[in-house]
Amino acid sequence: MIIKRKREMQPEVYTSSLNDIMFFLLLFFLIVSTLVNPSVIQLMLPKANANVQKMSKQSINISIKEEPEGLRYYLNDLPIALEQIEPTIQQMVANTSDATVILRADRTIQLQDLVSVLDIGHNLHVKMILATQKQ
Numbered sequence: 001m002i003i004k005r006k007r008e009m010q011p012e013v014y015t016s017s018l019n020d021i022m023f024f025l026l027l028f029f030l031i032v033s034t035l036v037n038p039s040v041i042q043l044m045l046p047k048a049n050a051n052v053q054k055m056s057k058q059s060i061n062i063s064i065k066e067e068p069e070g071l072r073y074y075l076n077d078l079p080i081a082l083e084q085i086e087p088t089i090q091q092m093v094a095n096t097s098d099a100t101v102i103l104r105a106d107r108t109i110q111l112q113d114l115v116s117v118l119d120i121g122h123n124l125h126v127k128m129i130l131a132t133q134k135q
Helices: 018-036 082-092 111-123
Strands: 058-067 070-075 078-080 099-105 127-130
Touching: 058 082, 058 111, 070 082, 078 082, 082 111, 099 111, 111 127
Parallel strands: 058 099, 099 127
Antiparallel strands: 058 070, 070 078
């Protein structure tokens, strides 16, 4: 005696995990495509002699603050004129070959003013770091 089943088995492909796989592939290709050409926008950048970043052990602090009468420069918390920054730093780093200048600039100053101080460090072959604040 042959017993027949009432339902016949039909093959079925489970596609519930394909949604996750397609999402991860799409995400991967979006991230990779942004890395291919990161700088699409052309900008007019301020002029500088070089753009070198270095670090060391001895630290010198330079602060730039915007005030109503103009920019104020501070070297290790002492007021100083812009013209005096280069010779003063040159005297401070004359005995050491490994010095770092930490540049703390107010966010309201113009970029060209910041770059001119960075150029002073580059001319003296001093390592410069721009201090930032976490958001």
